[in-house]
Amino acid sequence: MFDIGFSELLLFGVIALIVLGPEKLPQAARTAGQWYAKLRRTISTLQSDIESELDLAETRKQMQDELAKIRQTETDMRRELAEMRGSMDKFENSQNQSLDTSYQSNTPQQQNHQPDTSSSSAIEKGDK
Template sequence: MLDMGFSEILLFGIVAIVVLGPDKLPQAMRTVGRWYGKARRLMHSVQHDIEKELNLLEMKEQVQRELDQIRAVERDMQQQLVEMRKSAEDIASTKAQQGQSNPAAQQPAQSIGE
């Protein structure tokens, strides 16, 4: 988090002893430690929340892509259904026209033995 080496920490400690004195230094270090802990927890919490939001956003995008694919398949299926109905109607009308032009085709074939 903080890029501090041993020499910086040592310098900080010496300045703290000079400024605060040896009697107030332990209390000040405890206070600084608490603040540092709170800051780390807060940063961890914020980082966790951001990761959660990013995952949620990715999931929403994935769901949207899946819904788009489903809608495309649905459109294709509806188009094929319309084409199949049209083909069935064409076949039915062709059979009806054949039946009107050839009445013998409508009579069942007689067997040879009759």
């Protein structure tokens, strides 16, 4: 982190021993260690918070992208459904027209195939 070598630490320890003296040096070292531990925990916590925020932001972006894809797919499906309904309506109309045409063409033939009872009854009356 600070790129401090062993010789530099030794020099720092000697200066601290001279300045603080042998009575206060252990407590000063203990206090410095506690502050260093707190600083490391704080930095670790900040790093994990930043990483989780970055992950959360990335997840949000992925969700928004997926949501956009879903909406696009929904739009496409609605459009295709409308096209299919239009095709089905056209097919239904054409089938109805062909049925109407075949019904109308069959109706006059059925009238021609029915025996004319009035003319046959007139013939029978005339024969008697």
